[in-house]
Structures are given as C-alpha cells and as structure tokens.
Amino acid sequence: MPDRHFASDNNAGVHPAILAALAAANDGHAPGYGDDDSTSRTEAAFRALLGEDARVFFAFNGTGANVVALAAALRPYQSVICPAAAHLAVDECAAFERFNGGKLIDVPVENGKLTPDDVERQMWGIGDQHHVQPGAISISQSTEVGTVYTIAELRALGETARTRGLLFHVDGARIANAVAALGVDLRTMLVETGVDVCTFGGTKNGTMFGEAIVFPKHHPAVDALPFTRKQGMQLASKMRFVAAQFEALLRDDLWLTNAAHANAMAHLLAGRLRDLDDVVQLAYPVEANAVFPILPPESIEPLQRERRFYMWDHAGHVARWMCSWDTTVDDVHDFADAVWRIAPPQKKTRA
Ligand SMILES: Cc1ncc(COP(=O)(O)O)c(C=O)c1O
Incomplete structure (x- = not known):
C-alpha cells in the first residue's frame, strides 16, 4: 500500500513554512493564553482580510471550534438547522448535544447544500414552550460532499438567518478550498453574505493542529466566546503555537x-x-x-x-x-x- 493516499486531507503532513513557523515560535518565553505577540499579529492579519470589526479566537480542533462557537450564541433549548451529512451532526460524536444541550435538526439536502426553503420548513413551533426553538443555521463551506455554495446561495441563507433571527454558522474546515474555488476574497465570502461565525480551518490545509473561530463582523456572541472556549476545553495555554501556524498560513496567501x-x-x-x-x-x-x-x-x-x-x-x-x-x-x-x-x-x- 503506497504511503500517500486519498483517504483524507488531514492525512497530509505539515507544510514546511508552518513547521518553520512553529520552530521560530519556540524562541524564548511568551505569555500564555493568547497574550503573546504572535496571537496579536495573527488577529491583525485576520482583521486585514475581513475588516476592523472581525474577531478571531484560536481553538485546538474543528469539533471543539464548532461546539464552543455555537455555545457562545445559543441557549440549551435552541436548535441548529444543518444538512443531514453535516460533520457537526454525524462526525462529532454528539459533542454539540452533550456540551451545549441543544438539538440538531439535520435535514436531507441536495448536493450537500442547505437552502432557505429547507430552513423555512423547520421554522415552526416558535414560541411554543414544548418545542425546541430554532437558533442557528450551520453549513459547511466547502460542503461535506465537495461542492461549494456560491456567493448568491450564501447571501440567500444569510438573509434567511437575518430575517428569522438565526445565527449563521459556517463550518469552514475547508473554507480555503471554497475561497480558492470561487476566486473571491474572504470578506466577500463571509462579511457580505451575512455569516455570523465561521470555523476557519487549518488542519486540512497544512497546519499541524488548531482551528480559528472567526467572527467576520461584530456579534454579541463575541463576549461569551472566551468563556465557552475555556469551559469547552479549547483554550490553549501555549496559544502562540496555534497562532504562529495561522500567521504563516495567511502570510503571502x-x-x-x-x-x-x-x-x-x-x-x-x-x-x-x-x-x-x-x-x-x-x-x-x-x-x-x-x-x-x-x-x-x-x-x-x-x-x-x-x-x-x-x-x-x-x-x-x-x-x-x-x-x-x-x-x-x-x-x-x-x-x-x-x-x-x-x-x-x-x-x-x-x-
Ligand atoms: C467539515 C468538517 N468539519 C470539522 C472537522 C473537524 O474535525 P476535527 O475535530 O477532527 O478537527 C472536519 C474534519 O474532518 C470536517 O471535515
């Protein structure tokens, strides 16, 4: 069996520039928990891509990033509407349900993509104390089946989320692949479409570990995120080693x-x-x-x-x-x- 295969994009190793960044970050002492220079520089690099209101929080992995981002915005009696094959729904061992206490409403979709109609069909029982209350839409971009939502499709979902008062969450384990596929910039993908929070993936794209939780513009959940991240066991004490990888990943595109x-x-x-x-x-x-x-x-x-x-x-x-x-x-x-x-x-x- 050849040692190079097509099982998963996380089977690849670490990009040399990222390994070099990790080695460089290993120089001397630095404050923990995100108070280091590399974290500040990387936050600034995300703001340069998205705008001054953007906020970024680093996490250990994609499952944790999804869960603590949703925890920051939702109450335990709220639900998340997502495609049936969502990683959140089938590959995260019910982490969302266990840690957040909410419910996933996973709906069958075509070509991996949730539509505004799919969401509207789930908008019932609102205000009924017996029924879980829809709180968020969650999609993956690119999708679990390798398709990519167009900007128009994202805008339509963003508009549905806005009018229905839902959080618009994007699992962006492969957001880079989607941005590259569409040839747009990150701001167009996330800010102009009304995305509230996105897990910005690194592990599938050359880092060793770590994901970034990105709020493309101001959202009230930003205030809760530091607490849900710590409680959700996703706060790295040696944060510089996560940040340094993203700093290298963003450098020179x-x-x-x-x-x-x-x-x-x-x-x-x-x-x-x-x-x-x-x-x-x-x-x-x-x-x-x-x-x-x-x-x-x-x-x-x-x-x-x-x-x-x-x-x-x-x-x-x-x-x-x-x-x-x-x-x-x-x-x-x-x-x-x-x-x-x-x-x-x-x-x-x-x-
Ligand atoms: C769409 C998607 N979301 C999130 C993840 C994050 O997973 P992990 O918790 O393994 O980092 C993955 C990894 O396979 C994924 O494919």
Whole structure:
C-alpha cells in the first residue's frame, strides 16, 4: 500500500513554512493564553482580510471550534438547522448535544447544500414552550460532499438567518478550498453574505493542529466566546503555537496556494475518471478538493486492498477521495492508474 493516499486531507503532513513557523515560535518565553505577540499579529492579519470589526479566537480542533462557537450564541433549548451529512451532526460524536444541550435538526439536502426553503420548513413551533426553538443555521463551506455554495446561495441563507433571527454558522474546515474555488476574497465570502461565525480551518490545509473561530463582523456572541472556549476545553495555554501556524498560513496567501493546489489535484483526478464514465460516475460535482465516485461494487474491495480511502455511502457504492495541499500530479496518476486497472472501461480502451 503506497504511503500517500486519498483517504483524507488531514492525512497530509505539515507544510514546511508552518513547521518553520512553529520552530521560530519556540524562541524564548511568551505569555500564555493568547497574550503573546504572535496571537496579536495573527488577529491583525485576520482583521486585514475581513475588516476592523472581525474577531478571531484560536481553538485546538474543528469539533471543539464548532461546539464552543455555537455555545457562545445559543441557549440549551435552541436548535441548529444543518444538512443531514453535516460533520457537526454525524462526525462529532454528539459533542454539540452533550456540551451545549441543544438539538440538531439535520435535514436531507441536495448536493450537500442547505437552502432557505429547507430552513423555512423547520421554522415552526416558535414560541411554543414544548418545542425546541430554532437558533442557528450551520453549513459547511466547502460542503461535506465537495461542492461549494456560491456567493448568491450564501447571501440567500444569510438573509434567511437575518430575517428569522438565526445565527449563521459556517463550518469552514475547508473554507480555503471554497475561497480558492470561487476566486473571491474572504470578506466577500463571509462579511457580505451575512455569516455570523465561521470555523476557519487549518488542519486540512497544512497546519499541524488548531482551528480559528472567526467572527467576520461584530456579534454579541463575541463576549461569551472566551468563556465557552475555556469551559469547552479549547483554550490553549501555549496559544502562540496555534497562532504562529495561522500567521504563516495567511502570510503571502499560503492558505490559498495550498487550497488551490488541492482543488486542482481533485479536478485532475476527476479528469482521469472521465474516460471511465461507463464504469465510474461522480456522485457530486467536483468543485473543491474532493471526488466522490460511484464505484462498481465488485471493484471496491480490490481497490481498498491497494489504496487507502473511505466509503462515503456503502449502499450507493460512493467513495470519498480527498486531495491535499501536498498531493502531487504523480500521486493522482498513480491512484487513477490503479482505478483504471481494477475497474477498467467497458466501452473504451484508451488509458
Ligand atoms: C467539515 C468538517 N468539519 C470539522 C472537522 C473537524 O474535525 P476535527 O475535530 O477532527 O478537527 C472536519 C474534519 O474532518 C470536517 O471535515
């Protein structure tokens, strides 16, 4: 089994510039809990991207960042409306439910994207003491199935959130991939669309650990966040080592270079499958760094014996292949060659 694979974008190592930043941050003593210079500089770098009202709080991981951000804004009798496949709903071991005490309303969606209509359908029982009260919308950008909300789609959700008094939360574990895919700036993606709070991912994009909770503009939950973060066990005492990674990630747009590369590799991989389209089809359009092929059932086990990846939907034979900041063109061809060998085209012969 090759040691480079497509199982997850967090299987890649740490970008050398980030390792160097970690080593540089290891120089001397610095105040803890975010009172250090690197944290201040990195907060300023986020403000430069988003505007003077933006606030950023660093956390250890994405699950914790999502949970403490939502905790800062919601009461335990409130719900979060999210797509059924949301990481928050299926991959966080009910952390939200346990720590925040609220309820996730996870709704079936198309192509991974929640719409204003999906949200409106859940807006009932408001003011009824027997019913959980809708408090937030949560989406992932890019989505769990590798699609990307357009700015117009985000604006429509932002407008729904505003008129319905809901928090608009974005799980941005892969926000960089979405920004790179749309070719917009972060301010357009988060401020102009009405996003209230976003988990800005690092781990999938070249950092060793750590995520940033970003409030793109002023929001009252900013005042509660320091407390929910500490109570939620996401406050790093040696904060400089998280901040220094984000400082390096934002410098010279490394976050976008890494993400654009991962996206390009996913497109290359999807391109290699195009000639196999009588055997392998795509379950979702490739818009960021993920490819979701529908595999011939008999090819799944042989391919998994040779290459490491996860099945997304066993019943539908849909696999999930993720590209990373360090995926190479050779990695893609090597992987695609294995697919061609194990699931050869039926109509066409050209490899
Ligand atoms: C969409 C999404 N959100 C959040 C996370 C954060 O996960 P973790 O708690 O492992 O950092 C992930 C990681 O797989 C993810 O894919």
